[in-house]
Amino acid sequence: MIDVSVDFQIEWHKRVSSTNDVCQQYATKGAAEGIVVAADFQEQGRGQRGNAWESQEGQNLTFSVLLRPTFLLVTEQFYLSKAISLAVSDWLIAYVTNKPVKIKWPNDIYIGDSKICGILIENSFSSQYMESSVVGVGINLNQVSFPDDLPNPTSLLLETGTRVDPRKALAELVNCIDGRYIQLTEGYRDNIDNDFFNAIYRKSQLCKYYSNGEEFYATIIGVQPIGELVLRTAEGAIRTFAFKEVTFVI
Known part of the structure; x- marks a missing residue:
């Protein structure tokens, strides 16, 4: 069992190229885990598969977290993805009560059949262990119109009719990430496995x-x-x- 307490430090930017890029610079300089970089707008935000992350300025929550899960083997890196996906789901479930919040493998977050969140994790390794992870998260909070080429987007405002302040949302989300990360560091992997599998989008459906x-x-x-x-x-x-x-x- 590893006793890890992360001291999260949030810095908020008006504009950056990418929160992952800024966070990666901290990682390269040897910064301790817990740095959180958020921005009102990313000029070159990116998601999975090399796709750009589309987000209206000031309407959503885009941030990255530097973690150093050096207790994880390279072959165990997906546990971090599970923990982060569950943390975002934990936070959303507190707001969305009329539709299921699910994780579309590997780590997109869905409300019903619509995508509300994307996660991009960029890892570095030292020998057979993890060295650092830059965890990028983009959540649609208050945006109500999206580009036509996005097939199934939604936002918290569209789902609940309520606006959420991005800074308030980030503070709450950091607490959720902290809870799941502690669960991971303390070795409760069976809990993470079970919670993740139970949360999978379209599980057990043909x-x-x-x-x-x-x-x-x-x-x-x-x-x-x-x-x-x-x-x-x-x-x-x-x-x-x-x-x-x-x-x-x-």
């Missing part, structure tokens, strides 16, 4: 997927420790996919 030019129907039956998604096809075959190897058809 749904359409796309992989390598093929469309097929399958059910999520598990997530491996390294983060691979385990599906059972409609024909009964068990198939395992790494990130970017399979896509939900929503």
